[in-house]
Amino acid sequence: MPEALSIRTAAESSPAAATAATAAPREIKVTARDVNVSYGEKQALFDVDVDIAARSVMAFIGPSGCGKSTFLRCINRMNDTIPICRVTGRIEVDGRDIYDPEIDVVQLRARVGMVFQKPNPFPKSIYENVAYGPRLHGMATNKAELDAIVEESLRRASLWKEVSDRLEQPGTGLSGGQQQRLCIARAIAVSPEIILMDEPCSALDPIATARIEELIDELTENFTIIIVTHSMQQAARVSQRTAFFHLGRLIEEGPTEQIFSNPKDRRTQDYITGRFG
Amino acid sequence: MTDLAVSRPVTAKPALDVSSDAAKARIRARYRAERRFRFYGIAALVVTTLFLAMLLVDIVSKGLPVFKAHSLVLDVAVTQDAIDPAGKRDAATIRAADLAPVMRDALKSAVPGPLGRLGDRTLVRLLSIGAADDLVADLLRNPALIGSTIRTRLLLSDDADIYLKAKGAVTSRRGDGTITPDAKSGAVAIAASGPAFAVDLARIKAVMVERARVLETEAARLDRSGGAAVSDKVADLRREAAELLGRARDPAGEETLDTRLPSLLLSINGGLVKVEKLKADSAVGTALLPLSAASASSDWSVVTYATPAGDRKITDLEIALLEHLRATGKVEAHFNTRFFTSGDSREPELAGIRGALSGTAWTMLVTLVLCVPIGVLAAIYLEEFAPKNRWTDIVEVNINNLAAVPSIVFGLLGLAVFLNFFDLPRSAPLVGGLVLALLVLPTIIIASRAALKSVPPSIKEAALGVGASHQQAVFHHVLPSAVPGIMTGTIIGMAHALGETAPLLLIGMVAFIVDVPQAITDASTVLPVQVYLWSDLPEPAFQEKTAGAIIVMLMFLFVMNAAAIMLRRRFERRW
Numbered sequence: 001m002p003e004a005l006s007i008r009t010a011a012e013s014s015p016a017a018a019t020a021a022t023a024a025p026r027e028i029k030v031t032a033r034d035v036n037v038s039y040g041e042k043q044a045l046f047d048v049d050v051d052i053a054a055r056s057v058m059a060f061i062g063p064s065g066c067g068k069s070t071f072l073r074c075i076n077r078m079n080d081t082i083p084i085c086r087v088t089g090r091i092e093v094d095g096r097d098i099y100d101p102e103i104d105v106v107q108l109r110a111r112v113g114m115v116f117q118k119p120n121p122f123p124k125s126i127y128e129n130v131a132y133g134p135r136l137h138g139m140a141t142n143k144a145e146l147d148a149i150v151e152e153s154l155r156r157a158s159l160w161k162e163v164s165d166r167l168e169q170p171g172t173g174l175s176g177g178q179q180q181r182l183c184i185a186r187a188i189a190v191s192p193e194i195i196l197m198d199e200p201c202s203a204l205d206p207i208a209t210a211r212i213e214e215l216i217d218e219l220t221e222n223f224t225i226i227i228v229t230h231s232m233q234q235a236a237r238v239s240q241r242t243a244f245f246h247l248g249r250l251i252e253e254g255p256t257e258q259i260f261s262n263p264k265d266r267r268t269q270d271y272i273t274g275r276f277g
Numbered sequence: 278m279t280d281l282a283v284s285r286p287v288t289a290k291p292a293l294d295v296s297s298d299a300a301k302a303r304i305r306a307r308y309r310a311e312r313r314f315r316f317y318g319i320a321a322l323v324v325t326t327l328f329l330a331m332l333l334v335d336i337v338s339k340g341l342p343v344f345k346a347h348s349l350v351l352d353v354a355v356t357q358d359a360i361d362p363a364g365k366r367d368a369a370t371i372r373a374a375d376l377a378p379v380m381r382d383a384l385k386s387a388v389p390g391p392l393g394r395l396g397d398r399t400l401v402r403l404l405s406i407g408a409a410d411d412l413v414a415d416l417l418r419n420p421a422l423i424g425s426t427i428r429t430r431l432l433l434s435d436d437a438d439i440y441l442k443a444k445g446a447v448t449s450r451r452g453d454g455t456i457t458p459d460a461k462s463g464a465v466a467i468a469a470s471g472p473a474f475a476v477d478l479a480r481i482k483a484v485m486v487e488r489a490r491v492l493e494t495e496a497a498r499l500d501r502s503g504g505a506a507v508s509d510k511v512a513d514l515r516r517e518a519a520e521l522l523g524r525a526r527d528p529a530g531e532e533t534l535d536t537r538l539p540s541l542l543l544s545i546n547g548g549l550v551k552v553e554k555l556k557a558d559s560a561v562g563t564a565l566l567p568l569s570a571a572s573a574s575s576d577w578s579v580v581t582y583a584t585p586a587g588d589r590k591i592t593d594l595e596i597a598l599l600e601h602l603r604a605t606g607k608v609e610a611h612f613n614t615r616f617f618t619s620g621d622s623r624e625p626e627l628a629g630i631r632g633a634l635s636g637t638a639w640t641m642l643v644t645l646v647l648c649v650p651i652g653v654l655a656a657i658y659l660e661e662f663a664p665k666n667r668w669t670d671i672v673e674v675n676i677n678n679l680a681a682v683p684s685i686v687f688g689l690l691g692l693a694v695f696l697n698f699f700d701l702p703r704s705a706p707l708v709g710g711l712v713l714a715l716l717v718l719p720t721i722i723i724a725s726r727a728a729l730k731s732v733p734p735s736i737k738e739a740a741l742g743v744g745a746s747h748q749q750a751v752f753h754h755v756l757p758s759a760v761p762g763i764m765t766g767t768i769i770g771m772a773h774a775l776g777e778t779a780p781l782l783l784i785g786m787v788a789f790i791v792d793v794p795q796a797i798t799d800a801s802t803v804l805p806v807q808v809y810l811w812s813d814l815p816e817p818a819f820q821e822k823t824a825g826a827i828i829v830m831l832m833f834l835f836v837m838n839a840a841a842i843m844l845r846r847r848f849e850r851r852w
Contacts, residue, residue: 083665110744120735123758133743190743
């Protein structure tokens with residue numbers, strides 16, 4: 001509840017937060033140091049170090065199998081659900097190690113929301129999809145409060161106009177783009193601080209993609225967004241900073257314009273100019 | 278990109294020629310294979326459908342008559358002397374009263390008499406032992422009826438009932454000319470004015486020729502297969518056939534009608550004479566129903582009971598009485614409510630499936646209450662929470678093995694554990710339900726696991742992503758999505774349990790139990806065991822009951838499946 005309040009006040013006070021993120025003294029939200037991940041015998045990530053600024057968009061790019069999704073899933077410990085996955089190193093959110101045994105993984109995931117590659121609404125009504133998280137965390141004490149949260153979340157996901165008259169219909173009956181925005185609404189309903197997006201537009205057509213990208217832009221006012229994408233244009237369009245992964249290593253990280261116009265590493269240059277991948 | 282392409286060695290591939298003869302032959306072979314496969318599929322379907330249809334037609338045609346029963350509707354004079362001489366009018370007196378005399382009197386007045394001692398005994402035997410049940414119930418409900426004449430329904434015996442249900446057993450031919458009986462009852466000789474019985478005599482002879490042919494065939498079959506051991510039997514058969522043919526060859530010769538030939542009766546002067554010796558112009562026989570006069574009559578007919586007396590359970594006299602009662606409108610066919618309201622009985626006409634139905638219901642209840650929670654929770658644990666190690670592997674393999682264990686083994690287990698060790702009551706639905714629960718659990722666990730596994734993992738991830746715990750994700754999202762599949766598995770398992778007989782035999786649910794069980798600890802039996810018990814009994818009426826019970830069991834299954842499908846549809850629509 002206090003988190004939700006703080007975010008709402010932030011939304012009212014700082015419409016220019018998105019641009020502020022690129023300014024020099026960055027407020028660091030996520031810090032990763034020496035992160036190594038292996039699935040059984042196979043190591044998927046090697047010594048990843050990265051800092052991610054609050055209320056900005058960080059894009060992870062790289063060829064398939066380079067470990068960018070793996071790293072993303074480390075940030076809300078989604079990899080815990082894979083029994084053979086082993087994570088070492090240190091990942092901090094707001095300066096606290098999230099792999100600390102004292103950290104409750106469920107609370108962590110409430111703070112670090114996630115949007116998946118394929119839209120995956122619950123097989124329930126639109127209302128229930130959004131209300132599930134808040135209800136789970138006791139964020140509303142009565143129906144009116146819950147209604148308010150649902151409405152605000154749907155508005156922020158710019159879905160309210162389309163679905164306000166059919167909240168009781170199944171979420172699975174929406175179009176692909178609408179489903180993905182519903183998933184975003186569901187993620188922001190619990191007022192997370194960070195939203196992880198794992199190729200959120202790869203299953204969508206260009207128009208739906210454009211809407212999601214607009215939405216990401218708006219969400220930057222309140223949330224830290226980390227997005228994995230295969231589309232370099234998308235990374236260039238939505239992100240302030242970009243990290244390039246290759247063969248399990250973080251090759252290069254920096255402001256998006258610099259990565260795309262003047263990459264330091266030859267492999268980054270080869271990738272963004274389409275020489276491989 | 279280009280440098281990569283250059284570095285790769287280029288090997289020359291043979292070109293694919295789609296117009297060559299070999300290619301065309303390949304295409305033709307592919308089409309042939311496809312057509313062949315379709316044919317196999319259709320053939321398999323046709324064969325299965327045929328067998329299913331045969332099964333259904335057989336069971337339904339055998340079992341449908343069970344839903345009908347025949348009773349006599351008679352005016353019974355319930356005199357105070359016979360029932361309640363002391364005038365107490367209480368239930369105990371009415372229950373203890375012997376209603377046989379009043380029923381016999383009512384019966385006697387319904388047929389022409391006097392019939393003699395044998396006739397009277399036969400008459401009473403037409404009625405079921407439980408014939409008075411309805412009458413007693415009426416009297417209990419209203420004791421004031423004692424002393425009056427009540428029109429009531431008296432249930433017929435199983436043999437009479439079966440006879441009345443059979444169609445075309447009796448044929449009748451109007452006679453020509455005048456015939457004269459010489460007595461009203463007892464032995465009767467009948468003289469005709471001309472060859473009045475020539476047609477019947479010819480018919481009897483034709484039957485004899487047919488029978489001789491059957492005997493010859495039988496003798497030939499025995500001769501081929503039997504060898505020396507059956508040579509006497511073969512000779513006997515041949516002799517009998519030759520004798521029959523010899524008699525049949527003499528068209529005017531007198532015939533003695535024995536129990537291996539159809540029964541011929543003459544209906545004359547309101548009575549019925551069973552013919553024992555027949556010539557073209559005269560007959561000798563016994564009066565089954567007394568004649569009103571020993572005078573010449575031109576209004577007569579020949580009645581034939583085609584089935585020889587030796588091949589049926591019911592005598593000519595019984596048929597004569599039943600036909601008379603039927604002709605006078607005393608026989609009534611009605612829905613056999615008793616089949617659904619009474620328990621088992623040694624008398625087929627009194628036996629019902631109520632006991633077995635209740636036993637089945639109690640047993641299924643116990644099974645369901647145990648199986649669904651245990652099975653589903655076990656499946657959830659194994660699928661979602663159990664660590665994957667050797668221990669859980671062993672558990673998994675053994676659950677799969679348990680599903681294939683012969684059901685009788687579960688019966689032995691139930692006998693050893695529930696009866697001998699835990700000392701639970703024998704023949705009780707409680708134990709039956711426990712045993713069937715063991716039997717069904719593997720099915721439910723396997724089906725539930727499959728259903729849980731088929732829920733896309735993205736649903737669970739989504740729930741985890743908004744901060745649900747693993748358990749919350751499973752119970753809030755994975756389980757509800759798997760419910761239709763789990764229900765299908767449960768229904769399949771329960772249907773399996775519903776038809777299970779073998780394990781129940783071992784825990785004593787195979788006993789002859791007349792009372793309808795009222796609780797899970799009462800001795801009882803279940804539908805399939807009842808079918809098994811009845812199918813073993815010699816009375817033909819029980820064969821009918823067997824088929825009837827099977828029909829009820831199948832209806833049960835259909836209803837269960839229909840309910841399952843409807844529930845599933847509802848659940849799926851809520852998504």
